[in-house]
Amino acid sequence: MATVQLHHVTKQFGDVTAVHDFSLEIDDGEFLVLVGPSGCGKSTLLRVVAGLEEVTSGEIYIDDRLVNHVAPKDRDVAMVFQNYALYPHMNVYDNLAFGLRMRRVARDEIDRRVRQAAEILGLADLLRRRPAQLSGGQRQRVALGRAIVREPKVFLMDEPLSNLDAKLRVEMRTELARLHQRLRVTTIYVTHDQTEAMTMGSRIVVMKDGRIQQVASPLELYEQPANLFVAGFIGSPPMNFVRGTLEPRDGDLWFAAAGISIRVPGALAGATAGLGGHPIVLGVRPEDILVDPERVRVLPDHRVEALVEVVEPLGADAFVHLLAGEQRLTARVPGRVKVRVGDRLTVAPDPDRIHLFDPATEQALSRAATSP
Ligand SMILES: Nc1ncnc2c1ncn2[C@@H]1O[C@H](COP(=O)(O)OP(=O)(O)O)[C@@H](O)[C@H]1O
Ligand SMILES: [Mg+2]
Incomplete structure (x- = not known):
């Protein structure tokens, strides 16, 4: 040894x-x-x-x-x-x-x-x-x-x-x-x-x-x-990435891209402080895109309107390919959830599980240990 x-x-x-x-x-x-x-x-x-x-x-x-x-x-x-x-x-x-x-x-x-x-x-x-x-x-x-x-x-x-x-x-x-x-x-x-x-x-x-x-x-x-490469390499289907901008609004920072507007959660507030106006990449794993209406309802600052383009049933899970504004996103939902091509859904990236990356350095912005 x-x-x-x-x-x-x-x-x-x-x-x-x-x-x-x-x-x-x-x-x-x-x-x-x-x-x-x-x-x-x-x-x-x-x-x-x-x-x-x-x-x-x-x-x-x-x-x-x-x-x-x-x-x-x-x-x-x-x-x-x-x-x-x-x-x-x-x-x-x-x-x-x-x-x-x-x-x-x-x-x-x-x-x-x-x-x-x-x-x-x-x-x-x-x-x-x-x-x-x-x-x-x-x-x-x-x-x-x-x-x-x-x-x-x-x-x-x-x-x-x-x-x-x-x-x-x-x-x-x-x-x-x-x-x-x-x-x-x-x-x-x-x-x-x-x-x-x-x-x-x-x-x-x-x-x-x-x-x-x-x-x-x-x-x-x-x-x-730690960075965009690892985020995209580990996990299947891979993490969704959306390029956008950080915009200050009402004392908070919001992630904004065409058709998507999401409040930056508290756990990432420290890492994003002072970055208003900066380009940013938002990452969210397929299983962290919530589709359950009960869960989406309580997240008014994180809702995204999306059109179902393709559904891939796998038995236990299904991959739902969504078009949100100009962004294509893949959600992984329990196989029992009834979703059909052409449906319009309100979904929400789980704010506790959002990742943000600096597009210049490709490094992840670190999240505080506990989210308020
Ligand atoms: N004997 C060699 N001569 C020249 N280039 C090499 C040689 N061995 C590996 N390389 C180059 O080094 C890099 C890494 O190769 P390698 O270690 O085989 O990668 P991996 O095993 O991850 O696929 C590649 O660009 C490859 O072309
Ligand atoms: Mg090899």
């Missing part, structure tokens, strides 16, 4: 800065998820931790030992890739044992580790099979097993579930979580899939263009996104 520390790590490939001034401390036994769109530098970051790429600048420590110049094989990390290639002519046992044989581990020690990994992964009855005789999920487990038998200090997992079909991916998520609870090996898990990140990480790092955008728990990312 080990901690991993990254101090101002930058990695350039010619003109491309794949990872930019990345600093993070990963706790002993932590399962850290790194998420971001394709090309944001996730794999590069894992590869510099593994030692497969050298950093351009910065330091990497594994268990307080500077490893910048330590060879990959001496870093005691094991990597699991998306495109795991099992040896097709070897059975499961030999696939699991191969790396250890290369490292000249003693024969009975190899046998112990292979059988233990096979037991943990539910492969004990499949040791004599070849990869072609396994299902996709079983093959993925063998790939994980090859990392487990190494008994490394750190697991580095680069989108290991991306090649599996949707159902299997969900099952393997749970299996990986269980595996981590059992082994407690420090893990850095990379994915481009925000749902996967949200369900698997206790702490998530959101990356964009090689830079950290936010480090937080899943709930904190969802409820207090």
